[in-house]
Amino acid sequence: MACSKIFSGDLPELTNDIIQYLEKDFSTLYSCILINRLWCRLAIPLLWENPFLKEYPENQHFIEIYLSKLNEDVKTKLYEYGVNNNLISSNTLLFNYPSFIKYLNIDNILNSIRMWVDTVVGKNQEELVNLIYRSLLEMFIENEVNLYSFEVELPIHTNVGYFDNSIDLILQNPNLTYNISNLTFRIFNYNTQNMIKLLKILYSNCNSISSIVLGYDIDYYRSLIGKCLIQIIISQHNLRKITFEYNITLRNPFLSLKNSNCSNTLNIIIFYYIDFEDIISILQEVFDQLNVLESIHIFYCSSLNSDFVKQILKVNKPFKLRSLFMDEILHFESIQLLLLKFSDCLENFGFGYTMFNEYDEPKQQLFELITKYCKKIRYFESGIPDDNNIYLFIENNQHNINYLTIEADFNSYTDCKELSSNVLQKLGQVLPYKLEYLCLILSFNTSDLEIFLERSQNTFIEKLLISNDDEMSGKYEHLLFCIKKYIMKKERVKYLAINNHKDIVRNELFTLKDEVNEFKLHNIIVQQYSNLYISAYEIMNK
Numbered sequence: 001m002a003c004s005k006i007f008s009g010d011l012p013e014l015t016n017d018i019i020q021y022l023e024k025d026f027s028t029l030y031s032c033i034l035i036n037r038l039w040c041r042l043a044i045p046l047l048w049e050n051p052f053l054k055e056y057p058e059n060q061h062f063i064e065i066y067l068s069k070l071n072e073d074v075k076t077k078l079y080e081y082g083v084n085n086n087l088i089s090s091n092t093l094l095f096n097y098p099s100f101i102k103y104l105n106i107d108n109i110l111n112s113i114r115m116w117v118d119t120v121v122g123k124n125q126e127e128l129v130n131l132i133y134r135s136l137l138e139m140f141i142e143n144e145v146n147l148y149s150f151e152v153e154l155p156i157h158t159n160v161g162y163f164d165n166s167i168d169l170i171l172q173n174p175n176l177t178y179n180i181s182n183l184t185f186r187i188f189n190y191n192t193q194n195m196i197k198l199l200k201i202l203y204s205n206c207n208s209i210s211s212i213v214l215g216y217d218i219d220y221y222r223s224l225i226g227k228c229l230i231q232i233i234i235s236q237h238n239l240r241k242i243t244f245e246y247n248i249t250l251r252n253p254f255l256s257l258k259n260s261n262c263s264n265t266l267n268i269i270i271f272y273y274i275d276f277e278d279i280i281s282i283l284q285e286v287f288d289q290l291n292v293l294e295s296i297h298i299f300y301c302s303s304l305n306s307d308f309v310k311q312i313l314k315v316n317k318p319f320k321l322r323s324l325f326m327d328e329i330l331h332f333e334s335i336q337l338l339l340l341k342f343s344d345c346l347e348n349f350g351f352g353y354t355m356f357n358e359y360d361e362p363k364q365q366l367f368e369l370i371t372k373y374c375k376k377i378r379y380f381e382s383g384i385p386d387d388n389n390i391y392l393f394i395e396n397n398q399h400n401i402n403y404l405t406i407e408a409d410f411n412s413y414t415d416c417k418e419l420s421s422n423v424l425q426k427l428g429q430v431l432p433y434k435l436e437y438l439c440l441i442l443s444f445n446t447s448d449l450e451i452f453l454e455r456s457q458n459t460f461i462e463k464l465l466i467s468n469d470d471e472m473s474g475k476y477e478h479l480l481f482c483i484k485k486y487i488m489k490k491e492r493v494k495y496l497a498i499n500n501h502k503d504i505v506r507n508e509l510f511t512l513k514d515e516v517n518e519f520k521l522h523n524i525i526v527q528q529y530s531n532l533y534i535s536a537y538e539i540m541n542k
Helices: 002-008 012-021 026-032 037-047 061-067 072-080 106-120 126-142 157-172 193-205 222-234 251-256 280-287 306-314 332-342 357-373 389-396 416-427 446-455 476-488 513-520 536-541
Strands: 103-105 149-154 182-188 211-217 241-245 268-272 295-299 320-326 348-351 379-381 403-407 434-442 460-468 493-500
Touching: 012 037, 026 037, 061 106, 061 126, 072 126, 103 106, 106 126, 106 149, 106 157, 126 157, 149 157, 157 193, 182 193, 193 222, 211 222, 222 251, 251 280, 268 536, 280 306, 295 536, 306 332, 320 332, 320 536, 332 357, 348 536, 357 389, 379 536, 389 416, 416 434, 416 446, 446 476, 476 493, 476 513
Parallel strands: 103 149, 149 182, 182 211, 211 241, 241 268, 268 295, 295 320, 320 348, 348 379, 379 403, 403 434, 434 460, 460 493
Antiparallel strands: none
């Protein structure tokens, strides 16, 4: 009875709670809009709050819906650039879709627009890309959107020009970012005073940011940008998570945490490819001023040495080390002390695939340590999977492990094919009954993959990624036969991605549309490998 009332709309509050729970489940949300008007009205805003997702680059139809909302003068310009008027007709739309956007990622927007333009008009249409980008920004501003997340990502030079040409819209309309909760600032080799102006607006107008990601590598304006970022940090009243990335000059931003408003709010600190050398001397000093710090996460950072560990162990305030990923072992005894102290709370652990021969003995010792003491590992990256302790570790963590990446370095390891064969023959026997994520980056024969699939057929995998570096000429049909036999027909996965670096014609299963549709009939969604791939770092930041 209660269920029928929910679907009929008699319990709107409860129905809304159910819909909100499905926020990231897009296929289910699409089904929800077909139930009735209430479900449609509740589901549509969630489907349109973040349409520029990089995970779904093939779905660019939403851009045409946006463009159909533009005024006739802009549409005329689009027609002059070669856009078919049938694509952006003025049909009456049921919803004001632009008003629903909550996530604005500059890089994702520009990449989506460029992909759409390349598809419907042609490549190298820079003026058209710039026109659409500026027009969409104007549309969002006119609709007075209430952004939740603002991400300034400019990893490639081509996007810098588009951003510069339209940054005046953001600078002249500070209300666009007034209520943001998440801020990402990730730029490289971008030397402009416009960025300084933008950061000044952010620290003058935004004081309710709960999550900040800082990653930049800039020459000319480094000190000015650093000062602005410090102002952003100390002006926040509800900062709960901060991430330091790449080559950021860490000392002053990190030191600002000590005397800022966030000393009573900051729960999580993430370090990603950071050199700790600059902050070792102030590590304890800052950590002891963070009254509610709950956890820290370390991903492939430099200077993870005995001095760093000593400072961490001396911190008086209680906190947990939840993630530890390393691509070098500078001092085994120190890392041993670190693992022993945080063994009961460590959840994510891994070695980089660059950790090669010189680390064999300490790496084996660390495996033995985590196998014995760390019983809560959820995400594991093996690095070069040449240690049999890996399989014992996976077997002993079957009740907890949920994300697993096994990667071999093709350039450094001379016996990569033999190593991959060994992995596939052993791994299938130790997998748990259910995995959220399994990524295999190896160089294998189809026969070895078949052994793995047969031995792991009792495991359900939400997201399965297989990347092969072996020459597949003449073997692709056999590979597909195995995948269909052990995965498709038994519906053992929900999302699947397969690629091959050496098969230029069929390097992605995603490109074979007939195959994709066949998998879809068995409730398996085939995606591009790069879009399905997810690292532990991405999981932490989401």
